[in-house]
Structure formats: C-alpha cells, structure tokens
Amino acid sequence: MKYLLVVVGMFFAGMVAAQSKYESAMGRGLEQLKAAKTAEDMSTASAFFERVADAEKDKWLPYYYAAYANHMTGWMNLKADKDKVSEKTKDLIGKAEAIEQNNSELYCLRQMAAIQQMTVDPMTRYQSYGAEARAALDKAIKADPNNPRIYYLNGQTLMNTPEAFGGGKAVAKKLFEKSVGLYKTFQPASPFHPNWGKEEAEQLLAACQ
Amino acid sequence: MKQVATLLSLLLLAGWASAQVKITGTVKDNRGRILAGASVAVKGSYDGGVTDSTGHFSFKTFEKGAQTLVASNVGYKPVETAVTIGTEVIDLPFALREEISELKAVTVTAGSFEAGDKKRAATVLSSLDVVTTGGANADISAVVKTLPGAQQVGEQEGLFVRGGAGYETKQFIDGTLVNNPYFSSVPDLATRGRFSPFLFKGTVFSTGGYSALYGQALSSALILESIDIPERSEAQLSVSPIFLGAALQKIAKDKQSSWGVRYDHTNLVAYFAIVNQKPDYFQVPQIHASDANFRIRTKKGGMIKYYTTFTTNRLGLRRPNIDDPTLKNAFGLKNTNWYQNLSWRESLGKGWKMNLAASYSTDHTDFNNQIQNQNNQPVSTGQVWIDSTNVAAKTTADLSQFRAVFDKRLSGISVIRFGGEYMYFYNNGVYNNRIGLLRDHFKSLFSEADLYITNDLAAKLGVRFEHSSLIGKAEIAPRLSLAYKTGNGGQMSLAYGVFYQKPENSYLYATTNFGYTKATHYIINYLKNTTLQTFRVEAFYKKYENLVKTYPAYNNDGSGYAKGIELYWRDKKTIKGLDYWISYSYLDTKRDYLNYPGQLQPNFAANHTASLVMKRFVNSINTGFNFTYSFATGRPYYNFVKNGSKYDIADQGKTISYNNLGFSLNYLMSMGKAYAVWVASVTNVLNQNQVFGYNYSHDGSRKESISTPSPRFYFIGLFLSWGVDRRQDAINNNL
Numbered sequence: 006m007k008y009l010l011v012v013v014g015m016f017f018a019g020m021v022a023a024q025s026k027y028e029s030a031m032g033r034g035l036e037q038l039k040a041a042k043t044a045e046d047m048s049t050a051s052a053f054f055e056r057v058a059d060a061e062k063d064k065w066l067p068y069y070y071a072a073y074a075n076h077m078t079g080w081m082n083l084k085a086d087k088d089k090v091s092e093k094t095k096d097l098i099g100k101a102e103a104i105e106q107n108n109s110e111l112y113c114l115r116q117m118a119a120i121q122q123m124t125v126d127p128m129t130r131y132q133s134y135g136a137e138a139r140a141a142l143d144k145a146i147k148a149d150p151n152n153p154r155i156y157y158l159n160g161q162t163l164m165n166t167p168e169a170f171g172g173g174k175a176v177a178k179k180l181f182e183k184s185v186g187l188y189k190t191f192q193p194a195s196p197f198h199p200n201w202g203k204e205e206a207e208q209l210l211a212a213c214q
Numbered sequence: 215m216k217q218v219a220t221l222l223s224l225l226l227l228a229g230w231a232s233a234q235v236k237i238t239g240t241v242k243d244n245r246g247r248i249l250a251g252a253s254v255a256v257k258g259s260y261d262g263g264v265t266d267s268t269g270h271f272s273f274k275t276f277e278k279g280a281q282t283l284v285a286s287n288v289g290y291k292p293v294e295t296a297v298t299i300g301t302e303v304i305d306l307p308f309a310l311r312e313e314i315s316e317l318k319a320v321t322v323t324a325g326s327f328e329a330g331d332k333k334r335a336a337t338v339l340s341s342l343d344v345v346t347t348g349g350a351n352a353d354i355s356a357v358v359k360t361l362p363g364a365q366q367v368g369e370q371e372g373l374f375v376r377g378g379a380g381y382e383t384k385q386f387i388d389g390t391l392v393n394n395p396y397f398s399s400v401p402d403l404a405t406r407g408r409f410s411p412f413l414f415k416g417t418v419f420s421t422g423g424y425s426a427l428y429g430q431a432l433s434s435a436l437i438l439e440s441i442d443i444p445e446r447s448e449a450q451l452s453v454s455p456i457f458l459g460a461a462l463q464k465i466a467k468d469k470q471s472s473w474g475v476r477y478d479h480t481n482l483v484a485y486f487a488i489v490n491q492k493p494d495y496f497q498v499p500q501i502h503a504s505d506a507n508f509r510i511r512t513k514k515g516g517m518i519k520y521y522t523t524f525t526t527n528r529l530g531l532r533r534p535n536i537d538d539p540t541l542k543n544a545f546g547l548k549n550t551n552w553y554q555n556l557s558w559r560e561s562l563g564k565g566w567k568m569n570l571a572a573s574y575s576t577d578h579t580d581f582n583n584q585i586q587n588q589n590n591q592p593v594s595t596g597q598v599w600i601d602s603t604n605v606a607a608k609t610t611a612d613l614s615q616f617r618a619v620f621d622k623r624l625s626g627i628s629v630i631r632f633g634g635e636y637m638y639f640y641n642n643g644v645y646n647n648r649i650g651l652l653r654d655h656f657k658s659l660f661s662e663a664d665l666y667i668t669n670d671l672a673a674k675l676g677v678r679f680e681h682s683s684l685i686g687k688a689e690i691a692p693r694l695s696l697a698y699k700t701g702n703g704g705q706m707s708l709a710y711g712v713f714y715q716k717p718e719n720s721y722l723y724a725t726t727n728f729g730y731t732k733a734t735h736y737i738i739n740y741l742k743n744t745t746l747q748t749f750r751v752e753a754f755y756k757k758y759e760n761l762v763k764t765y766p767a768y769n770n771d772g773s774g775y776a777k778g779i780e781l782y783w784r785d786k787k788t789i790k791g792l793d794y795w796i797s798y799s800y801l802d803t804k805r806d807y808l809n810y811p812g813q814l815q816p817n818f819a820a821n822h823t824a825s826l827v828m829k830r831f832v833n834s835i836n837t838g839f840n841f842t843y844s845f846a847t848g849r850p851y852y853n854f855v856k857n858g859s860k861y862d863i864a865d866q867g868k869t870i871s872y873n874n875l876g877f878s879l880n881y882l883m884s885m886g887k888a889y890a891v892w893v894a895s896v897t898n899v900l901n902q903n904q905v906f907g908y909n910y911s912h913d914g915s916r917k918e919s920i921s922t923p924s925p926r927f928y929f930i931g932l933f934l935s936w937g938v939d940r941r942q943d944a945i946n947n948n949l
Binding site: 026030048049052053055056057059060086088089092093096125126128129132136146150156167168170171179180183 | 251253255257258259260261262263264284288289340342445745746786793831833836882884889937948949
C-alpha cells in the first residue's frame with residue numbers, strides 16, 4: 006500500500022514537474038525573444054519554441070512564437086529571402102492552427118507573413134499578397150473583434166500605402182486610435198498569450214498626429 | 215521501504231550523472247548541398263539546435279539513453295535517427311530529401327513566357343506591365359512585341375513569331391479560341407486588339423513548343439486567363455479627346471459573386487483635326503464597344519465566369535492610287551463583332567478537376583474599295599489592273615465552340631489531363647458578287663501528363679488529335695518537353711512538338727482540296743529566375759512543311775525553316791525603383807509559300823530585333839515614367855512579276871532599319887472621392903522614319919513605302935474610379 010502511494014505520489018510530482026517544465030521553457034523562450042537583437046538571435050528563439058511545440062504536441066502558443074520569431078528574422082536580416090522566411094512562418098502557423106482553430110492572433114500572423122511577401126515587389130504583388138493579407142485580417146476580426154493587434158497591423162499597412170490607393174496617415178490614424186484604446190483594457194488570457202504591440206501602436210499613432 | 219530507498223538513490227544517481235552531453239553534426243540535402251537553418255532536436259524534449267551557414271549544428275542535452283534525433287527543414291522530409299546518449303559526444307551527419315512541391319518543382323519553360331505570380335518568380339507580363347509599357351497604349355499585342363521571338367511588324371495586326379506569319383499565332387481566352395482578336399484589317403495599317411488587359415490575370419506568351427491543350431497555330435499561342443471576382447465594387451469614367459467610357463463593377467456583399475458592364479465610344483474626329491494624317495479620312499474611325507460580365511464562386515470553391523462584348527466600328531480613307539497618281543483608292547469598312555465566353559471550373563474531389571468552356575462569336579464586315587478621281591467620284595479607267603481593284607465585299611465569320619478538360623492528380627504533384635473540343639466555323643463571303651461558303655466541324659481530342667520525377671526533373675508529354683470536316687483530314691500531333699533544375703535558380707528545358715494548322719479561309723474559298731500546314735519545333739532553353747531578376751536564353755529550330763502555295767497551283771507544296779537564338783533579361787533589383795527588360799532575337803528564316811518563286815526570307819521577318827523597356831515609378835510625386843525603345847534591322851521586300859508560267863523577282867531590297875522610342879507617363883492623384891490616373895503617351899518620340907515595306911504599281915515602275923499614317927501617335931487621358939471599397943469593410947464596421 007505504502008509502495009503504491011509512493012508511486013502515485015511520484016506520478017503526480019512528475020506531472021507537476023512537466024507542467025512547470027513547459028512553463029519555465031516558455032518563460033525562457035519569451036526572455037530570449039525579448040532580448041533578441043539580431044536575426045540569428047531570433048532564429049535561435051524560433052527554433053527553441055518550435056522544439057517546445059514539437060515536444061508538447063497539443064499547445065499552440067509555442068508554435069505561435071516560433072512563427073512570430075521566424076517572421077521577425079525576415080525584417081531583421083536585410084538580405085533575407087522573404088519568400089523563404091514566410092514559407093516557414095506559414096508552415097508554423099499551419100501547425101498552430103491544427104491545434105487551435107479560428108484564432109484571431111494566428112490570423113494576424115498570417116497577415117504579417119503576407120505583407121512581408123508583398124514588400125518584395127509591391128507593385129506586382131499588391132494584388133495577390135495584399136488580398137491575402139486583407140482576407141487574414143477579415144478572419145481575425147470575425148474571430149475576435151477586440152484584438153488590438155488587428156487594428157495596429159491594418160494601420161501599419163495603410164500608413165505605408167499611397168493615398169491614391171486608399172492609404173495614408175489620416176486613414177491609419179483612426180485605426181491606431183482604435184488599437185491603442187483596446188490595448189488599455191486588453192488582458193492576455195495567460196502570461197504566455199500574445200501581448201505585444203502596445204508601444205508600437207502608440208508610437209505610430211504619435212507619428213500620425 | 216527498501217525498494218523506495220533503492221529507487222530514490224537511483225534517481226539521485228541519475229541526477230548526479232546528468233551532466234549535459236554534446237551532440238554535433240551536419241545537415242545536408244541528399245545531393246550533399248549544405249542546409250543552413252535546419253533544425254535538429256531530441257524528439258520529445260526541448261533540446262536541440264539549428265545549423266549555421268556551414269550546415270553544422272551543436273547543442274547539449276540532459277536526455278539520456280535511447281533517444282531519437284529529428285532533423286527537419288521546410289520543404290524537406292524530416293529524418294529520424296535512433297541514438298543512445300551516454301556520456302560521449304555524439305557526431306551525426308543528416309541527409310534530407312526534398313519534398314516535391316508545386317512551389318519548388320521545376321516548371322517546363324521552353325518556348326513560353328509565363329506571367330502571373332504562381333511561381334513567385336519575377337513575373338514576365340502582368341496587366342500592370344501592359345498598361346505601363348511606354349508607347350504600347352495598353353494593347354496586349356504591342357507589349358508582347360517587346361518580348362523575344364516577336365517581330366516589329368507595323369503594317370498589319372497580329373503577332374509574327376519566329377518566322378511565322380501573323381495568322382500562325384492564335385489567341386485563347388480561358389481555353390477557347392478567339393476568332394477575331396483584332397479589329398478588322400485595314401490595308402497597310404495595324405489594328406489594335408479587342409480585349410482590355412484588365413480582363414486578364416495572367417498572360418502566357420508561347421513562342422513555340424506549347425501544350426497539347428492548344429492547336430491550330432503553327433507558330434505561337436497567346437493564352438489569356440480571365441480574372442476571377444474583382445477586389446472591389448467601383449464605378450469608372452474614362453475621358454480623353456479620343457474616347458469616352460463608363461463602367462460599373464459590383465461585387466456582392468459576401469464577395470462570392472460580381473457583375474459588371476462597360477461602354478466606350480472612340481471617335482478620332484478631334485484628334486485628326488489636330489494631328490495631320492497622311493491618308494484622307496472620309497470616315498473618321500469610330501468605335502462603339504460595350505461589354506458585360508458576371509462571375510460566381512461556387513459552393514465548392516469553383517468559378518463560373520461569363521464575359522461578352524459587342525463592338526461596332528467604321529472607318530473610310532482615301533489614298534493615292536499607285537498605278538495612276540491622278541486617281542484615288544477609297545477604302546471603307548464597317549464591322550460588328552459579338553463575342554461571348556462562358557466557363558466553369560470546379561474541383562470534383564479525389565484529385566479530379568474539371569474545366570468546361572463554351573464560346574460563341576459572330577463577326578460581320580462590309581468593306582469596299584473604290585477607284586475615284588480627284589473629285590472623289592467613282593471612275594472606270596478601262597485598264598483592268600486598276601478597275602479590278604474595285605471591290606465590294608461582305609464577310610460573316612461565326613465560331614461556336616465547346617471544350618472540356620479534366621485533370622486528375624496522380625501521386626505527388628504529377629497530373630494527367632485530357633479533354634476535347636468541338637468547334638463549328640461558319641464563314642460566308644460575298645466578294646464582288648462571288649459567293650463563298652465554308653463550314654467546318656472541327657474536333658480535337660487531347661491528353662497531356664505533367665510528370666514530376668523529382669523537384670528537379672519534370673516532363674510534359676502530350677498528344678493531340680485533330681479533324682477538320684472542311685478539308686476532310688485528321689492528324690495526330692505529339693508534344694514533349696523536359697525541364698531540369700541546374701541549381702541556383704537556374705534550369706534547362708527542352709521541347710519538341712508537331713503543330714498543324716488548316717489553311718486560311720482566303721485560300722479555302724478557292725479550293726478545299728488542301729491538307730494541313732505543318733511545323734515541327736525543337737527548342738532548348740536556359741532560364742535563371744530569382745525573385746526580382748530573370749535571365750533567359752533560348753535557341754530554336756523550326757521546320758515548315760506543306761505550306762500553302764497559290765502558284766502555279768493551289769496546293770500544299772510550300773516549305774521553309776526558321777532558326778534563331780533569343781535573349782531576355784529583366785531586372786527589378788539593381789537600381790532601386792527601376793524595372794527594365796531587354797530582349798534580343800536573332801532569326802534566320804526562309805520559306806517558299808504563296809506565289810514565292812522559291813525559298814526566300816519572308817517580308818515580315820527581320821534578322822535582328824531588340825527592345826529595351828524601362829519603367830520607373832517615383833513615389834514622392836506619384837508619377838510613373840515608362841520608356842520603350844524597339845529596334846529591328848531592315849526587312850526584305852519583293853516585287854513578284856508573272857513571267858509566262860512563273861513568277862520572277864522583278865525587284866527586291868531591304869527596308870531601312872526600324873527604330874521606335876515610345877514614352878508614357880502615369881500620374882496618380884485623388885480628385886474628390888475619386889482615384890484618378892492621368893495617362894499621357896507618345897509613340898516614336900524621336901520622329902524616326904519607319905518603313906515597313908513597299909507597294910508596287912502593276913508594271914513595277916513605281917514603288918511607294920508603307921509607313922504609319924502619321925509619324926507619331928499622341929494620347930492623353932484621365933481615368934477616374936469611385937471605389938465602393940469593400941476591402942476595409944470588416945475593419946471599418948468595428949471602428
């Protein structure tokens with residue numbers, strides 16, 4: 006009996022350890038992400054999250070961050086092949102979506118990947134990748150209209166779109182205002198859920214004034 | 215208790231021994247090429263690493279005992295290796311095999327210029343390219359002429375490709391043949407294409423060796439794919455001294471369907487009053503064009519598309535008669551054309567896809583040529599070679615067709631495709647009271663397989679069967695092409711194909727006792743494509759057989775050849791903001807056809823042709839500047855004179871070389887609630903003399919050069935659009 010108790014006890018202890026192992030890994034990963042200064046740091050962080058995700062199998066957040074960090078390498082490394090980077094980003098988003106369906110944050114990432122690919126050759130790619138980006142944000146809104154990142158991302162895109170094509174600061178400003186407003190009350194579902202973009206939105210709003 | 219103690223001590227021991235173990239190695243592909251950024255992990259743990267630029271990885275792990283290492287990289291099949299982790303450093307090489315994917319697989323490119331963003335390569339020709347090519351005035355064919363393989367022929371419409379006449383190039387919209395892609399012919403003038411570039415999302419210009427899905431074109435196929443549902447609802451207004459137009463495009467709220475209508479009126483009265491024209495236009499060109507469309511996305515993601523256009527145009531012009539300068543030739547033309555196309559593509563599940571299309575077009579042309587005196591009154595000279603050029607003619611050309619193509623995906627991304635088409639051609643002509651009637655039930659069956667052996671090697675095998683009831687003959691045309699990736703974005707392609715085409719109606723009216731004309735293509739091509747740059751070199755040999763002869767008898771005794779080499783370079787990278795392409799074609803061709811006395815270089819073929827196209831959009835001033843320079847060496851011209859039982863070359867020569875600098879400017883702005891685009895363009899900026907050939911008098915004593923009706927063509931226009939912009943709807947509703 007005693008023996009059994011010990012075994013059961015160890016089993017529970019093991020579970021708690023596994024839980025905290027995931028949490029501590031996520032914590033470490035987010036630290037890495039925050040501290041990343043170069044594209045290489047970002048890819049290391051991305052690979053770390055991917056390993057966590059592959060090992061956990063049922064958690065979408067590590068895939069989310071793996072995709073996010075991978076996406077960032079496409080901007081940080083000026084020589085990056087943005088198509089290749091985005092192909093990997095989308096692959097990781099796909100894995101996250103297989104676990105967590107219809108998630109606003111994942112649709113936002115899809116928009117970011119599409120915009121990254123559009124910037125390779127905006128004049129020609131505007132029609133295809135621009136549409137892909139818009140479709141992703143439409144889905145993001147349907148999934149959660151109170152996600153502040155939707156309006157931040159849309160504002161950022163429109164700010165860089167010529168006025169003649171419906172962009173410009175005036176249009177973008179409204180979106181940043183909405184985003185900043187939402188950030189004031191936004192609470193992530195857990196310490197590991199996406200919670201970035203507030204400062205960026207505030208900065209871009211200031212730039213639109 | 216004893217057992218627990220043992221267990222605890224064991225655990226402690228394990229902890230003690232769990233100093234990290236280093237795992238290192240390399241990741242390469244199955245051909246030994248380094249893979250940077252590949253990841254290696256201990257399966258089920260968080261431990262792992264990423265390969266650096268030399269393909270090496272190195273990481274430490276606490277995991278012990280029998281474990282699995284996984285190496286993975288996007289686009290490659292992951293590889294797992296069992297290892298036993300002890301205390302020693304583990305060093306392992308991994309070799310990953312590429313997955314065959316549509317994005318990575320080689321495409322067969324011999325002979326064709328593919329546009330669109332399907333392969334993410336630097337696109338060759340998009341609708342935006344068409345409207346921003348200097349001097350092309352948004353005419354698809356004019357832009358295609360800046361690509362290698364096409365001749366700078368300015369005295370008649372059509373694409374003259376690799377030693378082929380204009381009628382050897384056919385145009386297809388969503389798979390169906392277009393019977394009258396250009397406005398009706400006028401002697402010594404090139405007319406525009408009927409279709410706006412904005413109707414199409416992709417253009418494939420094939421200069422040879424094209425797919426078994428298409429036939430009845432000896433030289434070339436221009437394959438146009440219409441757009442699906444547009445992005446936004448909008449109203450458009452086009453204003454210019456030459457034309458006025460209005461259009462409406464409406465997209466349903468759910469974005470699953472759309473419809474649109476358009477009307478344009480072109481009238482050159484004002485333009486001709488300002489810009490002097492060499493011919494005397496007694497009927498200034500006028501065009502009424504209208505079109506309508508609807509597009510529906512089906513529940514399963516397929517598309518149903520309908521497009522129709524109705525056009526009428528008329529013109530009349532007088533030019534001096536070459537046999538007697540005191541007389542004039544008055545040429546008048548009236549044309550109506552109705553075209554419609556309905557297509558349906560759908561996925562049928564289990565790897566099956568279906569493409570159905572039907573189209574109907576009817577074209578009516580009235581034209582006449584009258585010999586007139588200086589007072590513009592009809593005269594009879596009594597000289598038969600002058601009087602016989604008095605013509606009154608009426609033609610009707612109808613084409614009804616049905617086409618079905620089925621795709622079945624085989625293993626991987628290989629596809630087998632097969633289908634058939636039925637076309638009914640009805641041609642009725644009255645030429646000076648002589649009546650001709652041609653009816654052709656034309657059937658074809660085709661099958662084609664795209665086989666991907668690896669990502670680096672692909673083959674396209676096809677065969678096409680064609681039968682024409684009019685000439686009562688059938689032929690089988692094989693097609694084959696191969697493509698092999700040579701690395702670093704480069705690839706080699708080979709293509710071979712046999713192409714048949716029935717003789718043109720003008721000869722079939724004389725007799726239907728003809729066989730098919732035939733061309734055999736051999737093409738080798740090297741293409742290097744990176745995101746913003748394309749380099750392409752292609753060499754070809756084309757053998758012509760059974761070409762139409764009209765003298766000494768109407769038969770298929772003609773023959774010929776064409777060979778050459780072509781270069782293309784497009785670069786959007788080197789100079790920021792500048793997009794340019796250079797094309798060069800060398801052509802060596804001779805043919806014996808029609809009344810040619812032997813094998814001669816045809817009068818539509820120049821030996822060297824080159825184009826430089828440059829485009830720059832300056833964001834700070836919202837203005838695009840576009841330049842196109844085209845050059846071609848002189849083309850031969852001949853005067854054949856009948857001498858007893860044969861034709862002799864009474865005179866021959868070469869024209870001066872052809873030079874043309876075209877310029878256009880686009881300025882974008884907003885006017886009230888409208889987006890506005892100002893377009894200004896001019897052809898032949900440098901006013902260079904352009905001679906396309908010569909017309910001879912009956913006795914050969916006089917010859918006159920054929921040139922454009924005025925040295926330059928100017929255009930200025932304002933295109934306004936009021937968008938009911940649905941793109942931001944979802945977001946704006948939440949603001």
